[in-house]
Amino acid sequence: MQLPPLHAPRTLRGRLTLWNVLILGVVLVLFTLVVYSILAHSLSVEVERSLDERADQINTAFQQQASYLSRFRQHQSVNIPPPNPSTFASSDSFVQIVSLDGQVLGTSDSLGNANLPLDAVTFQSGQPHYQTVQLGHGSVEVYSRPLVINEQVIGVVQVGRPLGPIQHALGQLRLFAGLGLVAALILSGLVVSAVSGKALRPLERLIRTAESIGSSRDLSRRVTPPSSDDEVGRLTLTFNQMLSRLEASDRQLRESLETQRRFTADASHELRTPLTSIRGNSGMLMQVPDMTAEDRAEAVEEIHREAERMSRLVGDLLTLARADAGLALKREPVEMASLVQSVASQARMLASGQRIVVEAPDSVMLMGSPDALRQLVLILLDNAIKYTSSGGLIKLRLSLYNQVVVLTVADTGVGISPEHLPHVFERFYRVDPARTAGGTGLGLSIAQWIAQQHGGYIEAESISGRGSAFTVHLPMDSSSTEREFASTDVQQTQPTDVDGQTELSPS
Numbered sequence: 001m002q003l004p005p006l007h008a009p010r011t012l013r014g015r016l017t018l019w020n021v022l023i024l025g026v027v028l029v030l031f032t033l034v035v036y037s038i039l040a041h042s043l044s045v046e047v048e049r050s051l052d053e054r055a056d057q058i059n060t061a062f063q064q065q066a067s068y069l070s071r072f073r074q075h076q077s078v079n080i081p082p083p084n085p086s087t088f089a090s091s092d093s094f095v096q097i098v099s100l101d102g103q104v105l106g107t108s109d110s111l112g113n114a115n116l117p118l119d120a121v122t123f124q125s126g127q128p129h130y131q132t133v134q135l136g137h138g139s140v141e142v143y144s145r146p147l148v149i150n151e152q153v154i155g156v157v158q159v160g161r162p163l164g165p166i167q168h169a170l171g172q173l174r175l176f177a178g179l180g181l182v183a184a185l186i187l188s189g190l191v192v193s194a195v196s197g198k199a200l201r202p203l204e205r206l207i208r209t210a211e212s213i214g215s216s217r218d219l220s221r222r223v224t225p226p227s228s229d230d231e232v233g234r235l236t237l238t239f240n241q242m243l244s245r246l247e248a249s250d251r252q253l254r255e256s257l258e259t260q261r262r263f264t265a266d267a268s269h270e271l272r273t274p275l276t277s278i279r280g281n282s283g284m285l286m287q288v289p290d291m292t293a294e295d296r297a298e299a300v301e302e303i304h305r306e307a308e309r310m311s312r313l314v315g316d317l318l319t320l321a322r323a324d325a326g327l328a329l330k331r332e333p334v335e336m337a338s339l340v341q342s343v344a345s346q347a348r349m350l351a352s353g354q355r356i357v358v359e360a361p362d363s364v365m366l367m368g369s370p371d372a373l374r375q376l377v378l379i380l381l382d383n384a385i386k387y388t389s390s391g392g393l394i395k396l397r398l399s400l401y402n403q404v405v406v407l408t409v410a411d412t413g414v415g416i417s418p419e420h421l422p423h424v425f426e427r428f429y430r431v432d433p434a435r436t437a438g439g440t441g442l443g444l445s446i447a448q449w450i451a452q453q454h455g456g457y458i459e460a461e462s463i464s465g466r467g468s469a470f471t472v473h474l475p476m477d478s479s480s481t482e483r484e485f486a487s488t489d490v491q492q493t494q495p496t497d498v499d500g501q502t503e504l505s506p507s
């Protein structure tokens with residue numbers, strides 16, 4: 001028959017209980033053994049000491065009697081009997097006197113008809129000797145020593161003491177120690193199991209919650225923290241904090257996936273419009289050969305316009321895709337005043353009747369990407385031109401405050417109403433798609449990304465029907481800037497209109 005293999009308990013509680021019982025068991029067994037051995041040894045020493053004393057008394061008594069005898073024999077003949085062994089014995093001890101030839105000369109009454117067995121060692125060597133013998137139903141410790149009178153060995157005195165009472169007491173001790181040991185182990189096992197069960201209960205709750213979170217994927221759940229501040233309490237706290245972080249990053253991931261999905265949908269939608277127009281016009285050119293030269297020119301112009309719009313859109317999408325991929329701009333010292341002047345000259349060529357005025361100090365240096373900064377200024381100027389009617393004024397102001405370069409592009413255009421203002425930096429957001437004259441809705445998103453890449457931000461202010469102002473704040477050296485732009489990257493405010501004059505007015 002094969003025994004099943006022994007396995008350690010699978011639970012921490014079971015292992016704690018088992019180890020406690022094992023260690024306590026070993027300690028108690030060792031302790032009991034030591035105490036028992038010391039007690040048994042001292043009892044045996046005590047028995048031997050009492051036997052030795054008794055033998056001494058007997059020998060002394062015989063010696064005294066011999067002195068009397070010799071004294072009296074010199075004067076008169078008297079018969080003095082030898083000492084009776086019973087006088088040296090009690091109910092729980094035996095005395096026996098044996099002659100040198102092994103003849104029993106006398107025994108104590110406590111021995112009855114029995115005799116103590118002769119000790120061969122004492123008889124042969126003449127030395128005192130202890131031996132344990134079986135007498136009747138019990139063991140007896142017997143001490144045999146030569147009986148010396150007037151320095152002459154005349155026999156052997158044997159003194160015995162039954163070991164029954166001592167053996168009974170030791171037996172009782174073994175029984176109680178054994179029972180006590182088992183009781184102590186059971187009790188300590190129960191106590192440790194109960195206490196560890198109570199201490200580990202929050203851990204159980206933690207495991208159950210973790211399992212149910214795993215199966216339900218509900219990261220909003222938390223474990224009720226235990227009132228104690230022990231290891232389990234700290235573990236619960238850490239677990240809850242970890243869940244909060246997981247929940248936040250899960251939310252972020254979902255949001256960015258949703259943004260990505262919306263972006264892709266918007267991008268395809270935006271690309272479809274010019275493509276449809278190009279396909280329609282080119283199809284018409286191919287299928288209607290007898291078109292008038294005027295209609296033909298109009299169709300070709302439309303195709304050209306839509307192709308340009310598409311390439312602008314693709315360019316913008318590429319810039320934003322690079323931005324999303326974490327593209328870092330290369331920095332170099334940029335002289336902002338001349339950069340602004342040059343972009344303004346370029347924008348003047350795009351303007352259709354709008355006046356562009358630049359206000360800039362002689363030189364303002366900035367650590368940044370010249371191409372990206374040029375694109376930023378152009379986006380703002382292009383918007384100002386697009387949304388300002390002919391004859392309007394566009395003012396470009398460059399200044400320096402506390403190591404921060406401040407660039408404002410203000411126009412007297414159509415303005416943006418307050419409900420749209422907070423959204424103009426969103427991708428593909430256009431206030432009025434019909435009015436945006438070729439706009440893709442990506443310009444301000446790109447401008448915002450460029451500002452952030454330089455450690456700065458953009459503010460937008462506008463009054464519907466009166467004009468808008470976009471202000472870019474760029475630290476001179478963004479590497480030394482410790483600003484946190486996650487929450488303040490874009491600030492949209494409504495400017496105060498004092499005495500009917502808007503402070504946006506570039507004039």
Ligand code: ADP
Nearest residue numbers: 383384387424430431439440441442443444468
């Ligand atoms: P778009 O390419 O359409 O101009 P933008 O991201 O640059 O895209 O701008 C988003 C929207 O913000 C525009 O569609 C427009 O409605 C509004 N907007 C931007 N600049 C101005 C401005 N200077 N004046 C009025 N509206 C503006």
